[in-house]
Amino acid sequence: MSGINITELDKVYDSGTENVVAVEGLSVDIDHGEFLVLVGPSGCGKSTTLRCLAGLEDVTDGSIRFGDEEVTDRRASERDVAMVFQNYALYPHMTVRGNIGFGLKLSTKLSGDEIERKVESVAEMLGISELLDEKPKALSGGQQQRVALGRAIVREPSVFLMDEPLSNLDAKLRSEMRTELQELQTDLDVTTVYVTHDQTEAMAMGDRIAVMNGGVLQQVGSPEEVYRSPVNRFVADFIGSPSINLLTADVEGDTLSGPGKFAYELDDSDPVAGHDRVSVGVRPEDIKVVESGRNAADVTVVEPMGNENFLYMEIDGHELTARVDPTVRPAEGSRVAFDFDETALYLFDVETGDALKTKTDSVDSAVVGATEN
């Protein structure tokens, strides 16, 4: 039984002349068997956090506990973790058998035969039995990925750490491995921390998602939570594909007015009370093309996806994206009227980016939109 508790984790790189803060005051509790995804743009500190968990980086301040054990100052080899690296980091001179068995050979007292049996059963589980005597360079990217996974699984660790393990695979293989990894993780019931910059991957895989930016944890929550109730503009913008549409609007009573004669009347103006300007956010799937309406935009590009169409529009130089029914296909260059429900509206403080109001519509449509792509 091993969950993970991270308390007030700081990581500062001291380059002699200046200090670079990679992670600042990060606290998160991860339950046993949970699949937590750390997500954020590059340089947000997600990989550094993972490396601190692994013991590959010294922690500047704060503490890390695995279950009841304090591991902050322990070496990587003493933490009972297994890690999968982005470029797999397989030992090039060893066979697949050697690679998978290496950890057992070094850190356990198992006999050669026992190691052999374990390696073979893991190889069978991953479908790489026939590759056991190959060297890594003879394998395809997907096969190397499996060997790297095998090396992690065979150790039966208390924690799996994965650093963008799927980003070197092609799109098709990546989505296959995504499912397979999730099944594997559920079967093995091992606490997993998974780092990715790909919000789609994060949404698809995580039990919970931790969104990071600039070394600071923004929000931890289920995929639906971070999608529907982002704590700030950054999270709203980062999660969801295509990204949320954001406009800056002036508040006049209960009316929001933005660029290109954009105007929207609020039924409930409580969230904007005391604000002169707000950021207005609307998810692409919540924008509806209507016969006639108060707001209009120029269609620049239409991308037919088969099951839906993406409309790229402009409203006074500001881009607007809409996901609409495949039957809705206005001519490029035409002007269309659009509308959206107030329940689907997000509002953020212009300066701080903090959320003032998030989605309050029924869950169905939003969840489908969140996990589908």
Added chain:
Amino acid sequence: MATSDETDERVGETYRRRARMRVRRTTRQIRRAARPAWDRVRFARQDLTAAVPTLPRVAYLFIAPFFVLFGLFLAFPVAYTLYLSFFEYQGVGEGSLFWIDLGPVYIEIPQIAQLSFVGAGNYLRLLGNDLFWQSMFNTSYILAIQVPLMIGLALALALALNASFMRFKGVFRTAIALPVSANLVAYSTVFLLLFNEQLGFLNYVLSGVGLGPVPWLTSEFWARNTIIAAVTWRWTGYNMIILLAGLQTIPQQLYEAAEIDGANRWEKFRYVTLPQLKPVLLFVVVLSTIGTFKLFAEPYVITGGGPTNATITIVQYIYRQAFVNFNLGYASALTVVFVAVVSVFSILQIKLGGED
């Protein structure tokens, strides 16, 4: 087929002409705009290229200098050494080897040397020669101790310089690699002075701490070690630089993976560093073996091959035969045998060390 080829060619020609026109037009446009002097030079060169007519097969003329020089100074001497090893040298050549009379031009190639054919005589002679075997033994002895010692030292230094905690890396790297730039004779002379038995600094220091003077140059055992010390001093830094470059190409993630797999310092060295460094190590071993096989200047200056021929190396023996005794045929045979031995050694090392 023929017609379609012709059509293709015509189409191709039209296309090329159009492309040329397009290029000219663009070039003019670019030229009209203000351009730095460097570009004007480039355009002038392009114009010149277009103006000069293309000569057929002119490329061979351009690559000829290499082949002429290579043939004259490398291929010919190698072939001639092999040829010479079956003859006895009797003096410089008289008369001409061959001549060409082209009317106004008369070319005569003189005979290189006066030779008398001895068949395998030179080879049989060296097999029965004690000094040949002595020099082979000396060279092998020095090799067997010096090469492992030097590479071990170079690897240790490279590992130390590659460690993350090490400071002033650049200074140490330069200081340790510096001896390789020392002039062979000059540094050998310095060693000769350092190891001098009566006046040398080393014996002065040793006697200072109560140790008797060591016969660095007059004892057979110590004389060989003096040579080993000199060669090691000069070449360790050079090999360290190569090994250091090799170490720096090992991906950091392999060490991290090994760390997580539970490897300690020694296991990381044994299972990550050594196998990853193997190609570079092999290169260094082969290079050092060949280098030490060719040992000449150090024993020539420091010990003169003595005492009692204890430090005469194979190359020194060849030198004596060729340029002191003028046994050019015999020296050539020695050279052929020497090259064969070195080649066999190198091939063995590569076969044993490079199965990947």
